[in-house]
Amino acid sequence: MLKNEKTQEKEMKKEMMLKVSDIDPKFKYEISKLPGAENVLLCFQCGTCTADCPIARFDDFYRPRKLVRLVQLGLKDKLLSNDVIWLCSTCFTCIDHCPQDVGIADIVRALRNLTTREGKMPVVYKEIASNILKTGYAYVIPGLRLKKREEEGLPSLPKASVENLAKLCDITGLSKMLEKVRT
Numbered sequence: 461m462l463k464n465e466k467t468q469e470k471e472m473k474k475e476m477m478l479k480v481s482d483i484d485p486k487f488k489y490e491i492s493k494l495p496g497a498e499n500v501l502l503c504f505q506c507g508t509c510t511a512d513c514p515i516a517r518f519d520d521f522y523r524p525r526k527l528v529r530l531v532q533l534g535l536k537d538k539l540l541s542n543d544v545i546w547l548c549s550t551c552f553t554c555i556d557h558c559p560q561d562v563g564i565a566d567i568v569r570a571l572r573n574l575t576t577r578e579g580k581m582p583v584v585y586k587e588i589a590s591n592i593l594k595t596g597y598a599y600v601i602p603g604l605r606l607k608k609r610e611e612e613g614l615p616s617l618p619k620a621s622v623e624n625l626a627k628l629c630d631i632t633g634l635s636k637m638l639e640k641v642r643t
């Protein structure tokens with residue numbers, strides 16, 4: 461057991477070690493051209509975002525400050541292959557509190573978009589996107605719940621125009637992107 465833990469620790473350390481070849485010097489500029497992420501280079505690592513982030517409170521690895529630093533350092537592959545970028549709840553607390561107006565939630569969105577373009581997305585997000593395409597709602601609403609609404613005298617839920625949604629997804633390239641995604 462002890463040996464396993466040591467081996468695990470060694471493997472983790474190895475994974476965390478950086479090589480010059482891991483660095484993509486253009487990455488920070490690539491990110492700073494994306495809407496909302498223009499101020500990525502202004503982060504001076506004060507840590508306010510991490511102190512106030514509700515996800516960082518419950519996860520030992522999720523640190524918004526670190527995500528920005530990794531972007532600044534150009535560690536593109538490490539970031540885009542890391543599931544941690546999908547943990548942000550987009551509550552925007554970091555945006556409200558950052559003294560440098562860095563816009564971390566927007567940077568995280570940019571990272572997720574890049575990851576999706578490379579064909580990677582957690583299964584839950586793919587399911588939500590497929591549900592929206594099929595029904596206009598993020599979750600498939602069970603028939604029983606709809607019946608219950610009717611029994612309670614509640615109005616019917618608005619119907620989404622699935623055709624318009626499909627058109628929008630084709631125009632934006634989302635449909636193709638979803639086909640490409642390997643979960």
Ligand code: SF4
Binds near residue numbers: 503505506508560564
């Ligand atoms: S609060 Fe803003 S400046 Fe401070 S570490 Fe976070 S992103 Fe950087």
Ligand code: SF4
Binds near residue numbers: 553555564
């Ligand atoms: S938007 Fe994301 S990174 Fe910012 S505070 Fe909320 S959960 Fe944390």
